Amino acid sequence: MQKEVFITDSNCITPLGFDVVSNMEALSKGRSGIQLHKNSRMLNQSFYSAIVNSVALKAAFAKISTKSDFTKLEKMLLLALSPLVAKHKITPRTAFILSTTKGNISALENQKNPIEAAHLSALAKKVSLFFGFTTQPIVVSNACVSGILAIAVAKRMIQSGAYDDAFIVAGDELSAFVLSGFNSFQAMSELPCKPYDKDRNGVTLGEATAAVYMTSDTKAVKSGAIKVIGDGAINDANHISGPSRTGEGLLRSIESAFREANIDSTKIDYISAHGTATLFNDEMEAIAFNRLGLQNVPMNSLKGYYGHTLGTSGLLETVIAIACATQNQLIPSKGYKKSGVSQPINIIEKNQETEIRYFLKTASGFGGCNTAVLFEKVN
Structure with a gap:
């Protein structure tokens, strides 16, 4: 019989809030993080998107680190994962999985940065070292299924006996590269997107990070897990x-x-x-x-x-x-x-x-x- 695998903890960093509680409160009130933006550095026309407030992010991140050598995406990833790591012990049999499509792609906009700064493996290692994971970081990058696929990957690795538990963090940020790519496809909606609606005409892009903790330890499972x-x-x-x-x-x-x-x-x-x-x-x-x-x-x-x-x-x-x-x-x-x-x-x-x-x-x-x-x- 295969091991049972559970998600016992989760967190997210979004334009609607920096924890699950604030996000659920916003969603229940019908609030959206999508706004009209005019940022010529990203795109030479106005566009709707959901962008995390950098000032609020900086203030929140200061509570877990005083270092300044982190990109916006790295701060969001670390902030999403931090409360989970604080509650669950990292052991030599704990997996760390980073899920992302583009990672630190905005690092390439600065020509002074080496190309290695945008490598997904480098991003995973930086996050891993911050929290002290001892296992080799695992990257799941498979377009837009990456986040949910990481759960399937972690489940299977735990069931195989390779690990006892796993931390997963997923993140992508908006950048000129991402916006220009979708704009060139003519896939971006002129207004906030309308899934399944007869007047829908394309995507609205956004940025966020999310994290979950997965375990096979049934002793750690409570009602509601x-x-x-x-x-x-x-x-x-x-x-x-x-x-x-x-x-x-x-x-x-x-x-x-x-x-x-x-x-x-x-x-x-x-x-x-x-x-x-x-x-x-x-x-x-x-x-x-x-x-x-x-x-x-x-x-x-x-x-x-x-x-x-x-x-x-x-x-x-x-x-x-x-x-x-x-x-x-x-x-x-x-x-x-x-x-x-x-x-x-x-x-x-x-x-x-x-x-x-x-x-x-x-x-x-x-x-x-x-x-x-x-x-x-x-x-």
């Missing part, structure tokens, strides 16, 4: 940036997660979907969920609050989903008014209280990658 019960990651190899029109990769990822969890799809109480608000992504998800008989399950996208935070999105949205399950609360999908997809889906339109025991988190990304993870709340 979250068990990771199944996962799947399938690449449909459809296109360098466009998703499969039939949702095949996402469908197979979800099927794989259900097989491992050994539960029926009718037990799912909530789906935290990817929902980027692009025409093809949202349509593909609606098709996949219908093919699996999940169209009636309450579902939302958090992109209307945080924007698309790239590799962070899967872990950040899992952290929020965990809080929703713990509080038995469903958060509406901001920006949604009328369905803009061809298949019926049950988009959450208002705050609701309901019992959440089983929930599903999905993500899809460039290159055809898809990941799905199933969770169960421990009673």
